[in-house]
Amino acid sequence: MNYAKHIRTGLFAAGLMIVGAAAFAQDSSYKPATVWNFSSIKIEPGQFENYMDFLAKTWKKNNEFGKKEGYIVSYHVLQVNNPREGEPDLILAIESKDYLTTAQQLEVQKKYEAFMAMDQHKLDTASGERKVMRKLAGSMELQELVLK
Numbered sequence: 001m002n003y004a005k006h007i008r009t010g011l012f013a014a015g016l017m018i019v020g021a022a023a024f025a026q027d028s029s030y031k032p033a034t035v036w037n038f039s040s041i042k043i044e045p046g047q048f049e050n051y052m053d054f055l056a057k058t059w060k061k062n063n064e065f066g067k068k069e070g071y072i073v074s075y076h077v078l079q080v081n082n083p084r085e086g087e088p089d090l091i092l093a094i095e096s097k098d099y100l101t102t103a104q105q106l107e108v109q110k111k112y113e114a115f116m117a118m119d120q121h122k123l124d125t126a127s128g129e130r131k132v133m134r135k136l137a138g139s140m141e142l143q144e145l146v147l148k
Helices: 003-026 048-069 102-116 120-132
Strands: 030-043 072-079 090-096 134-147
Touching (some): 030 048, 048 102
16 A cells, blocks of 8 residues: 555645635635623622722723724723623723734733833732722633624
């Protein structure tokens, strides 16, 4: 049995599948678009106004900086009306142009640290101090698919 021939045939078939997949992608009825990150926030009792103050000042300031730098397309605070057991009180939504490489993530992190005049240790501590106001109940990352 000629194993080299079988390997070549397998590689040829794999190549056809890749070309076929590329052609299918070109003929697809959608195209990948922006990336969305959603954070589910459970507000601690009696802390809604305090947390909203934080969002209106610091969180908004960070996201406006991200928009100015071109990383963020939009951001939103969504209230969950009549949350059921286990559901969050708020959803924080941030729309980004695209995914970032590791190098880009580090570059963005440095810019935010400089903008906030805080390093990662101070930013982490500040996040921990907000636990009296809220609990991060989960997060989700999605990519929009725009229909053609």
